[in-house]
Amino acid sequence: MQSFEMLINGAWVAAGDGASFESISPADGKVWAKIPEATEEDVDRAVRAAHAACYEGPWSRMTPTERGHCLRRLAELLKGNAERLGEIETRDTGKMFKETRWQANYIAEFFHFYAGCADKIHGDTLPIDKPDMFVFTHREPLGVIAAIVPWNSQLFLTAVKIGPALAAGNTVVLKASEHASAAMLEFGKLIAEAGIPDGVVNIVTGHGEPCGRALTSHPLVARISFTGGPGAARHVLMNSTKNFAEVSLELGGKSPFIVFEDADIESAVNGSVAGIFGASGQSCVAGSRLIVHEDVAEAFLARMVEIARAVKIGDPMAEETEMGPLCTLGQLETIEREVARAVEEGGRVLCGGKRAEAGEMYFEPTIIDCPSPDLHIVDTELFGPVLSVLRFRTEDEALRLANDTEHGLAAGIFTRDGARALRMSRAVRAGIVWVNTYRAISPVAEFGGMKGSGYGRESGFQAMYDYTRPKTVWMNASSEPLGSMFVAR
Numbered sequence: 001m002q003s004f005e006m007l008i009n010g011a012w013v014a015a016g017d018g019a020s021f022e023s024i025s026p027a028d029g030k031v032w033a034k035i036p037e038a039t040e041e042d043v044d045r046a047v048r049a050a051h052a053a054c055y056e057g058p059w060s061r062m063t064p065t066e067r068g069h070c071l072r073r074l075a076e077l078l079k080g081n082a083e084r085l086g087e088i089e090t091r092d093t094g095k096m097f098k099e100t101r102w103q104a105n106y107i108a109e110f111f112h113f114y115a116g117c118a119d120k121i122h123g124d125t126l127p128i129d130k131p132d133m134f135v136f137t138h139r140e141p142l143g144v145i146a147a148i149v150p151w152n153s154q155l156f157l158t159a160v161k162i163g164p165a166l167a168a169g170n171t172v173v174l175k176a177s178e179h180a181s182a183a184m185l186e187f188g189k190l191i192a193e194a195g196i197p198d199g200v201v202n203i204v205t206g207h208g209e210p211c212g213r214a215l216t217s218h219p220l221v222a223r224i225s226f227t228g229g230p231g232a233a234r235h236v237l238m239n240s241t242k243n244f245a246e247v248s249l250e251l252g253g254k255s256p257f258i259v260f261e262d263a264d265i266e267s268a269v270n271g272s273v274a275g276i277f278g279a280s281g282q283s284c285v286a287g288s289r290l291i292v293h294e295d296v297a298e299a300f301l302a303r304m305v306e307i308a309r310a311v312k313i314g315d316p317m318a319e320e321t322e323m324g325p326l327c328t329l330g331q332l333e334t335i336e337r338e339v340a341r342a343v344e345e346g347g348r349v350l351c352g353g354k355r356a357e358a359g360e361m362y363f364e365p366t367i368i369d370c371p372s373p374d375l376h377i378v379d380t381e382l383f384g385p386v387l388s389v390l391r392f393r394t395e396d397e398a399l400r401l402a403n404d405t406e407h408g409l410a411a412g413i414f415t416r417d418g419a420r421a422l423r424m425s426r427a428v429r430a431g432i433v434w435v436n437t438y439r440a441i442s443p444v445a446e447f448g449g450m451k452g453s454g455y456g457r458e459s460g461f462q463a464m465y466d467y468t469r470p471k472t473v474w475m476n477a478s479s480e481p482l483g484s485m486f487v488a489r
Helices: 038-057 064-080 084-094 095-115 154-167 181-194 208-216 229-241 265-281 296-308 330-344 395-403 418-427 464-465
Strands: 006-008 011-013 020-024 031-036 132-141 144-148 171-176 199-204 221-227 246-250 256-259 289-295 349-353 367-369 386-392 410-414 430-435 467-474
Touching: 006 038, 006 132, 006 181, 006 256, 020 181, 020 289, 020 395, 031 084, 031 181, 031 395, 038 144, 038 199, 038 208, 064 084, 064 154, 064 181, 084 095, 084 154, 095 154, 132 296, 144 208, 154 181, 154 221, 154 464, 171 208, 171 265, 181 199, 199 208, 208 265, 221 229, 229 246, 256 265, 256 386, 256 395, 256 467, 265 296, 265 395, 289 296, 289 395, 296 349, 296 367, 296 386, 330 349, 330 367, 330 386, 349 395, 386 395, 418 430, 430 467
Parallel strands: 144 171, 144 221, 171 199, 221 246, 256 289, 256 410, 289 386, 367 386, 410 430
Antiparallel strands: 006 011, 006 199, 020 031, 132 467, 349 367
């Protein structure tokens, strides 16, 4: 049993009232860690520490270049600790160790990217229409950022939030998911080692009430960057009416994976398998709606079923394992309920459809052939290894099926026809479109959704503008005294 503490103003602390909650390893169902349950007062201390660090502490006096040096050191520390961070994340979430270890390594590139961005933000001089005025703009940090991340890609989602936030001169209060907080708290140990002053990054843990509510409604919070489900997002938006904080939302998806008759079938099958069974389907961009041309559907599905039945399910720490457990019992029960409903509505289970023999929290790779897009499962995010299959005849029909969703996060298009790829990538209503590939990421590329998948973008240079605001400065360049006080200039 390990006991973790929260990071507030550079100190590692328990909850103010001593409360904690247990973390259960999905791989074996055993309690392995105790996590502090933050009180409203704990959250207030964290936000006030961040506010003081932003406006009074050494962070406020650092040059952008100096902030960049801190982020570079943090990146190198991440690489050096990737093995340890990956192990903890795997134990806490059940994600494959080979993926968590790779992520911890690659995420260092995001901090390197934003280290380089820190001194690249600049303002403008304005060709103002008043000859005696010199007017310019510069961009300044927003202030305290509330960053809220889910359990499924913690280190990655932390990097795309605090990377640009710190590069721009903001400070952060990070709330880790109550389902898996340990990796975030372990990551916090690298903050001071990177030379980042106390209070610049604070990490609190707890549930939506009171921790999440207190953070997102706090009067000193200037921006809320939230990744999670739509239910929690609605609470975030309501809470933000109390502080008028800027809000960005990266929510879930039910991403279409479109395969045309001229696609490289082997490549498309591999992409679809990775898109839905990778990370046990616990990815917001999971390609969970396969939309396949009827001419190649049978061969395509036969190959997918063959691969799905051969997937090695088991210990997420083992190198040979290909799919580990689901993170929470709630997910598992939702998946079972939705699969049963799909069968009642006429869906045909081609493979899987039940818990795997590996243990209570494991679910088999599942493919459901759906006779109609009206089946409830077709547009319900399950966050698990369940693929809904629809067939189409024409490009227009494929587009209609792809856009017939309340979500709009990602899409995949597989075709050898370049013109068709361009047409479809423009017409599909999703924030990210992959053509002849899937689940590729880079610090250079923005990502985010539309419709029910949220709004705002993360990653890429644009994030630097999202974490700053312009200030306009007017300077009177005339030596003459001002004229009438009652006439606008």
